[in-house]
Amino acid sequence: MRCITTTTPPQIIFFDKENKPYDTPWYHSNLIFIDTVWFDLPTSLIVSMKNGWKQKRESYLYFEKFTKAPNGHDVRMTFYPESGQRMNLNNPLNGLFRIEISAPNILYGTNICAVKKEDLPELSEILNGFISAETFGRHTIPHINDFKIKRVDFSFCIRCCDGDEADAFKDVFKKYYFKRLIPQTIHGKPYDPDKYRGSFYHSNECCNCMLYDKSEELKKSGKQVDDNILRFERQMTACGKKDYEKKNFGNFSSLATINYMFKKYAETDCMQYDFVPESTYYERINEQLKNSNMQKKTKEKLSSLFAEINADGAYAVHKKNVSYFNRCRKTTNDLSINIVHSLLGCTINFFKNICRDNDPDNYTVIDSVEISNQDDFIQAEKQPQNPSVYREKFPIYRELVPKMKKSFYTRI
Numbered sequence: 001m002r003c004i005t006t007t008t009p010p011q012i013i014f015f016d017k018e019n020k021p022y023d024t025p026w027y028h029s030n031l032i033f034i035d036t037v038w039f040d041l042p043t044s045l046i047v048s049m050k051n052g053w054k055q056k057r058e059s060y061l062y063f064e065k066f067t068k069a070p071n072g073h074d075v076r077m078t079f080y081p082e083s084g085q086r087m088n089l090n091n092p093l094n095g096l097f098r099i100e101i102s103a104p105n106i107l108y109g110t111n112i113c114a115v116k117k118e119d120l121p122e123l124s125e126i127l128n129g130f131i132s133a134e135t136f137g138r139h140t141i142p143h144i145n146d147f148k149i150k151r152v153d154f155s156f157c158i159r160c161c162d163g164d165e166a167d168a169f170k171d172v173f174k175k176y177y178f179k180r181l182i183p184q185t186i187h188g189k190p191y192d193p194d195k196y197r198g199s200f201y202h203s204n205e206c207c208n209c210m211l212y213d214k215s216e217e218l219k220k221s222g223k224q225v226d227d228n229i230l231r232f233e234r235q236m237t238a239c240g241k242k243d244y245e246k247k248n249f250g251n252f253s254s255l256a257t258i259n260y261m262f263k264k265y266a267e268t269d270c271m272q273y274d275f276v277p278e279s280t281y282y283e284r285i286n287e288q289l290k291n292s293n294m295q296k297k298t299k300e301k302l303s304s305l306f307a308e309i310n311a312d313g314a315y316a317v318h319k320k321n322v323s324y325f326n327r328c329r330k331t332t333n334d335l336s337i338n339i340v341h342s343l344l345g346c347t348i349n350f351f352k353n354i355c356r357d358n359d360p361d362n363y364t365v366i367d368s369v370e371i372s373n374q375d376d377f378i379q380a381e382k383q384p385q386n387p388s389v390y391r392e393k394f395p396i397y398r399e400l401v402p403k404m405k406k407s408f409y410t411r412i
Helices: 103-108 117-130 163-175 214-220 252-257 259-268 278-290 296-312 314-320 322-334 374-380 387-393 396-400
Strands: 011-013 034-045 054-057 061-068 074-081 093-102 148-159 199-203 207-213 229-237 363-367 408-411
Touching: 034 103, 034 229, 034 252, 074 117, 093 103, 093 117, 103 117, 117 252, 148 252, 163 199, 163 207, 163 229, 207 214, 214 229, 229 259, 278 296, 278 322, 296 314, 296 322, 314 322
Parallel strands: none
Antiparallel strands: 011 148, 034 093, 034 148, 054 061, 061 074, 074 093, 148 229, 199 207, 207 229, 363 408
16 A cells, blocks of 8 residues: 555544534543443343233343334343243243443434433433333333443544545554454454455454444445545443453443543553654654664564564564564553554544543543532533432432532543
């Protein structure tokens, strides 16, 4: 692929429900960068065809029910009964109840946009409407905050100037190394690239990290959008099989601050660092190696590995020699650049706005007005006039609003 000499890097953007870019930056604290969410609850319910459940039998017995959100988008509810129970329509079954939604689709009718934090109460109210006596077949029903988040998909969009620029961005993504993820796999299993043209995945059993052509997807569904819009997604499932894996991602209230988890994974993969042009990349690395106290053979080895990383991909080098790969990554981290260089003639960065110039402790002022208590904050956020009733109905505000004095800051 030829080196592209464009001087304008792609911009990380988000779209509103009319597919127009937001005026404010996408790291604005008012936006939550999620799409699909699974809510799980171990419970019991009476499964009956009369209340809309349909029996499914694949690898195991389960029941499925689809319902519609107010805007017509599907909400999928699934019940996985524990094994060894006798099927009796009059008695409740013990098992796992799951609600699967696309949060932006439920709220705005499209998943290309971010979720606004002030719309979380509305989402809570919609979901609680599905958790009805009719669904459970009994009078005592749970609240959405009783559920745990089993899966959450983080996402954002990138607008590229042209097809060459989009291809260069995909090239960077393909060559990248994501911790514990294997390139060209979905859920840890290899896939046929011919079936996923325009897309690329890195994955393990619990995570799919992908970049794909969002413009093409939307056009197939009949929507009018600009060309060369790419979408980055990190689909996280709480497997809980190993010490470093989570069993869940909190409850509904956790959505208010879940951006920080997205940011943390980006920093773990060192994606907060810039992808610099090829000439800048080798110039800075060679200077760094030249001034180091490493032996000559080590310098030569690392120099060859940097070329190999950008030819064959970072995962291949990591798999071959973890120790030397880590030394390469430390070298580029010390330079605050990424381990893969860009084919563009300018510096690009997937998470520039989220990570705020590599400062993990950066804060943004939400409101400059004096705030003496939580009720004042609710008023400042233009919530209903009776915040105590609102907090009782939507417990999210108990976590969303911390103790504050004269000013309020929120982590990006």
